[in-house]
Amino acid sequence: MLGSIRINGVKYNLQRIRSNTRRGYATIKDRIITIRIPRLLDPYSATVMYFELKHKAVRYVRKHPTAQQDSRKSVLTDGSEAIIIGMPFQVKIEICDGCRPEAIFEPKILRIRIRGDTKPAEEARLVEKLVSKAALPIVKARVQYMNSTYFGARIERVSLKSMRSRWGSYSKSMKSISLNSKLIFAPTEVLDYVIAHELAHSAVFDHSERFWAEVTKAVPEYKERRRWLRKNGEMLGTYSEH
Numbered sequence: 429m430l431g432s433i434r435i436n437g438v439k440y441n442l443q444r445i446r447s448n449t450r451r452g453y454a455t456i457k458d459r460i461i462t463i464r465i466p467r468l469l470d471p472y473s474a475t476v477m478y479f480e481l482k483h484k485a486v487r488y489v490r491k492h493p494t495a496q497q498d499s500r501k502s503v504l505t506d507g508s509e510a511i512i513i514g515m516p517f518q519v520k521i522e523i524c525d526g527c528r529p530e531a532i533f534e535p536k537i538l539r540i541r542i543r544g545d546t547k548p549a550e551e552a553r554l555v556e557k558l559v560s561k562a563a564l565p566i567v568k569a570r571v572q573y574m575n576s577t578y579f580g581a582r583i584e585r586v587s588l589k590s591m592r593s594r595w596g597s598y599s600k601s602m603k604s605i606s607l608n609s610k611l612i613f614a615p616t617e618v619l620d621y622v623i624a625h626e627l628a629h630s631a632v633f634d635h636s637e638r639f640w641a642e643v644t645k646a647v648p649e650y651k652e653r654r655r656w657l658r659k660n661g662e663m664l665g666t667y668s669e670h
């Protein structure tokens with residue numbers, strides 16, 4: 429690290445890396461500006477390039493406030509309240525050394541254990557991963573219930589994944605359903621809609637009328653649920669901006 433810089437009131441850490449690339453470039457992620465300088469460059473040119481790229485990166489962040497989208501911090505902070513799959517929990521974050529990071533659902537308490545040496549930039553992502561791992565059995569039970577009640581598909585694998593652009597996916601060949609892990613923070617009706625949507629794909633591949641008729645069997649109010657996702661989906665999750 430080369431210290432930090434404040435842009436629009438937000439603190440960014442600076443990182444300089446000599447890399448095997450031919451040209452230098454800067455990336456901005458999780459409030460870290462990383463500047464890569466070709467390893468073969470002489471020290472003088474490397475310094476000039478570093479300041480040029482730093483200047484460019486700072487100008488970019490100033491002009492594109494959304495570039496800060498990745499600089500998110502967890503809203504699952506110690507003492508906060510979270511509703512996960514429709515159930516309210518008080519979040520307790522425990523920092524421990526040498527322990528196995530994990531999230532445990534206890535009555536009314538979501539206990540999250542992370543190690544003291546977790547990098548701040550990785551913490552939010554790790555928390556999301558641990559919480560979705562702990563929530564997976566509950567999600568699996570809902571998939572099984574909806575499947576046996578309305579669809580009767582052969583599903584061998586259900587997973588929660590961090591996805592950027594989709595709420596879920598179904599694979600016929602893998603007999604699997606993947607759901608966006610952000611859905612555990614959505615109202616349960618919305619989670620159930622996405623489950624029904626993916627299960628309906630086991631019967632109809634496309635989004636034809638026949639497909640929506642399948643979805644309707646399980647979720648007659650599916651239009652409302654879709655509207656909710658379109659309107660509120662962006663803000664779901666363990667993360668929020670700034």
Ligand SMILES: [Zn+2]
Nearest residue numbers: 625629634635
């Ligand atoms: Zn679909």
